[in-house]
Amino acid sequence: MGAHYEALLAHLKEISNIRNAAALLSYDQETAMPPGGAASRAQQLSTLSKIGHEMFTSGKTSELLNAAAEEVTSEDYDSDAASMVRVVQEDYAEATKLPSDFVADLSRETSLAHATWAKARQDKDFKAFLPALERIIGMMQKQADLIGYEDHPYDALLGQYERGMTTAQVRDIFDAQRPKLVDLISAISEATPVDDSMLKQPFDRDKQRDFALEVVKAYGFDFERGAQAQAVHPFCTSFSVNDVRITTRFNDNWLNPALFGMMHESGHGMYNQGIGQNLEGTPLAEGTSLGVHESQSRMWENIVGRSKGFWSWALPKLQETFPQLNDVSLDDFYKAVNKVERSFIRVEADEATYNLHIILRFELEQDLLTGAIKVADVRDAWNDKFNAFFGMTPPDDALGVLQDVHWSGGLFGYFATYALGNLLSVQYYNEALKAHPSIPDEIANGQFNTLLTWLNQNIHQHGRKYTGDELTRRITGEGIQSDSYIQYLTEKFGGIYGL
Template sequence: MNETLEEKIKELKSYINKIDYMYSALAVFSWDDMVNAPRKAVEYRSSVSGHLAGEVYKLKTSEEVKKFIDFFDGVKDELDEVMLSTIDNLKKDYYRTKKIPDNEYQEYTKECSISLAAWQEAKNKSDFNIFKPHLKKILDFNKKFVNYWGYEGNKYNALLDDYEPGITTERLDKLFEEMKNGIMDVLNKIKKSGYTPRIDFFGKSFPKKDQEKFSKLVLKKMEYDYEEAGRIDEYMHPFTTNFGNKDVRITTFYYENDFRSALFSCIHEGGHAIYEQDIPDELQGTLLNRGASMGIHESQSRFYENIIGRSKAFWRYFYPEAVKMFKQFDGVSFEEFYDGINYVEPSLIRTEADELTYSLHIIIRYEIEKMLINDEITVDELPKVWNEKYKEYLGVEPSNDAEGVLQDMHWADGSFGYFPSYALGNLYGAQFLNKMKKDIPDLDAEIEKGNLNVIHNWLKDNIHKYGAIYKPAELIKKVTGEELTSKYFIEYLDRKFGKIY
């Protein structure tokens, strides 16, 4: 590599770092808004966030970025795969951002902050009308952005590309239809079995401090570094955020009458956090120091939460620890406990849904988002459509807005196109499991001994170390030798629940 090229790469990385620093500042503000900030701070902090977003916009759309793009386009033959991917992402980000007027970019960021606060109030009061005007603004912004960006096929494809590059509604419709049919088939078998696992012992009183202690025990075994490179806080809607790979934070929410909720949200968010902590230092300043996509990210969190965290091997190790710590499980056999952890019942709340029916919650949101973006329904009709789809797909109907249309924060912060990532994560995770079991024949035996490091090491070596170098479709093919398919997830569900029920 010649000296001019080396110098130019250093300049580019230095410039990208400036953008990352601004994003980190915005992320700190967002985290603090949700975890610490007083209610009256919303307006001022929203203005600050809007200002910072304006600075990000300037950095991402500057003439300097265009010069970088032009220069590196002329030397592509001399670049390695990391730099080729960096330039590809830089170019996509530049042109995508450039199409949005500066004032609208700032206003949108500010409105997202205000909208999030409105959503919190609306959810607490179970009143959609409080949130409705803000959601209309956020939706209108997203519709405008879609038209600015342009799209092929369905308008929703423009939003999907932000979270899952390369995926389309046409592809998702097929995958989700297969997934839905597979889930409904297993669900019907469960209904016919006549077996109902016990879950009453999970609803006893579990002091918050004891839940926190047990969750930390599990997170430590997973190798999430929450002591020196992260932290655990409380928020009503658990999430993970990071400011580089040395500061990756998670939140959870403790319900004293439910052993499972905070524990599984910790395992889920821990999966996200481990991914971010494993991103190599050398990817800093490349735009690739993050997960490959939100679907791949969700594959890590949902893999740990469900495929590992609800497995028999996992609880062979942790059940004795749970019995030692919680007298509430006295007299509960291992089989009763394991079956209870995997209890299936269609329910209203996505984050509390069982492993089997969870993806139906996502498919509902995906279908609603498509309708909103394509003007097939209005925000005013949203609660009615939401309730109808829950009745159709899950046989349950919300009795209020908090357990219905207001249960998720994603639309409040403008994350249209994100929801499909959760269901895609289930598909990726099952496909990764199939390959992992071939590579580690004694996987279950290792998990039973509490050796979760074998899982962490495999994921680090096969997925985490690449950051966002590869697009999702490239990564799944690289890791498993196959394109993404729904068959492994459906087979996994049928096998697992067939044994329990």
């Protein structure tokens, strides 16, 4: 490549170094930092955010981008260089809309709000979180105005996580699936309930960890280039394609959170580890959108990890670890890990009800941004809507409006991507099956390499070269849609519940 492109790359790598350092500060905050560190950590994150933002939005970036753009005009669309210039030009246009001071303020505010939210959730006290939430939503409204939008302020925020996607598109997709979800859940609720009591008994924490680590190692998560730690709210992050961290929450009396949580995070983690080494240290070395990212975690958690084939391989190993499960049959265990139940907590929701949780937040967030719901009223609005969707009302704020970390982090527009990820997980998996019909049999033998390699080649390696929509059309020949997901749910739960 030409000298201008190389100079651009060196500059972008410095900025990535700062952003990756900031990501480590956030990771440490969630996994290891003592309570006293919160205030100084907020200052440190604020400074790094500000410096990273200033460096990226500087005239230097613009000059290097323009000079490099001329050098790469003859390069293929798919090439590293053309992709880098194209995507970074978009990033630059977006980032220059936000003043550095705003970025620094938002970073500090959200870093501090995290501790406030965590304590409020612990105390089940929405009012304790309200002042911070009001400040953050005020900043979200400002951010939407700064970024700009045609139709709805939510568009501006959604676009940060799903480049090019609009609120109206998401609404159409959600509207198409919602009645079918409601019908399915209704039919299931009239069927004979599944017994999952064997999952809810004491399980030694270290043994839970050992077993889950064994599973994600078999999946292909690489511990030479990754690590696992404990966190209150599980997540995956990376500071390099060769340094990817997954985190886990343990429940001493319930197998699911740690086990399926670790499968989930390893799906994110294998995406990050699968990004091409050619993109390492650059702004393209990330997942291309949160929906595509979530498609990977949900595939490994649900399509693989909650399949009967998987458990035909894994249940005997689990029984070795926990002899208290020795009398459980494969069929009963498979049904138990797929039990459908209206419940309060999104992260613990089954596949059938999960997207309803997302639609609830999607609707509330839009109304919070426009002011149609006042922040002080969002707890009541949540409870009312929850009752309308699920026919029950959260008994306290920890099981309701305070359950998720996202709002404290200023992550508005983010939730929709979880539901999109569910849809994409099935669309992509169906394509993998077309290419390799042997995948289900391999999974039943504890072999996951064919699937992972297909995901590496078709999705992971590209990093952010393509938008989520471009990538989905390259792989499936169509855009995101909910039909495949509904069909998957109908077949799976039809079988389990005899519908």
